[in-house]
Amino acid sequence: MTDSQTDQPKSVEAPSYKRVLIKISGEALMGTQQFGLHPPTVAGIAEQVVALHDLGLEICLVIGGGNIFRGLQGSAQGMERTTADYMGMLATVMNALGMQSAIESRGVDTRVISAIPMDQVCEPYIRRRAVRHLEKGRVCIFAAGTGNPYFTTDTAATLRASEMSCEALFKGTQVDGVYDSDPKTNPDAKRYDQVSYDVVLRDNLKVMDAAAIALARDNRLPIIVFSLGEPGGLPAILRGEGRFTLVEPS
Numbered sequence: 606m607t608d609s610q611t612d613q614p615k616s617v618e619a620p621s622y623k624r625v626l627i628k629i630s631g632e633a634l635m636g637t638q639q640f641g642l643h644p645p646t647v648a649g650i651a652e653q654v655v656a657l658h659d660l661g662l663e664i665c666l667v668i669g670g671g672n673i674f675r676g677l678q679g680s681a682q683g684m685e686r687t688t689a690d691y692m693g694m695l696a697t698v699m700n701a702l703g704m705q706s707a708i709e710s711r712g713v714d715t716r717v718i719s720a721i722p723m724d725q726v727c728e729p730y731i732r733r734r735a736v737r738h739l740e741k742g743r744v745c746i747f748a749a750g751t752g753n754p755y756f757t758t759d760t761a762a763t764l765r766a767s768e769m770s771c772e773a774l775f776k777g778t779q780v781d782g783v784y785d786s787d788p789k790t791n792p793d794a795k796r797y798d799q800v801s802y803d804v805v806l807r808d809n810l811k812v813m814d815a816a817a818i819a820l821a822r823d824n825r826l827p828i829i830v831f832s833l834g835e836p837g838g839l840p841a842i843l844r845g846e847g848r849f850t851l852v853e854p855s
Contacts, residue, residue: 624663624739626766627775628759631669631700633833641672642703651707653838654744658713663739665769666746667762668704670696690754694721697758701748702726714743720752732768759813763820774828781832782850783812801855812852828852
């Protein structure tokens with residue numbers, strides 16, 4: 606399959622997906638703020654998740670922590686890397702709890718499942734229990750990354766999607782797909798309608814970190830990159846409408 610650079614949307618058939626994982630950056634929860642959670646923005650994302658749930662999909666979520674604390678930034682400022690990464694993992698738990706509240710206020714049962722045990726606020730990660738939650742129609746929000754420093758939430762999302770036997774990973778970003786450079790600073794940036802894992806790694810396209818892409822490639826997990834501000838949201842993307850990029854095998 607060749608890589609194309611076109612404005613025409615790639616068709617994604619909704620019936621082919623029963624279980625998906627949605628990766629959302631922590632920064633996406635800030636809205637117009639410079640830090641923290643913006644409740645209307647969180648509510649808007651929760652509504653999209655509930656809309657997918659109402660279509661009959663089994664849904665996993667992984668949310669980053671960059672709106673509160675980013676481990677790499679802490680490390681760059683002199684903090685010991687492992688400590689900084691653990692602080693970033695705790696930030697993802699805070700975001701997961703906020704999203705859980707927003708989703709459950711709309712009538713959908715949700716479980717926050719943490720890779721770092723903290724039984725008073727969420728469940729520990731046990732794969733078979735998480736699968737059972739999905740089978741019962743509950744949304745599972747996986748928090749605290751992989752539970753290990755030096756791994757991003759992108760890698761955690763790919764890992765959990767593979768463990769949960771998800772059929773696709775949806776990555777919500779601030780742009781409507783994958784470009785060969787930052788479209789916010791380069792008006793001539795070329796957009797990919799679809800692209801292979803190998804090209805993403807070879808050309809260092811800013812989709813996810815290399816470990817996440819390699820893991821997705823090894824498990825043949827398709828990645829759909831879309832804008833969280835896309836009209837119609839996630840339900841439209843699942844109908845093959847709107848703009849997005851499909852990352853898949855060559």
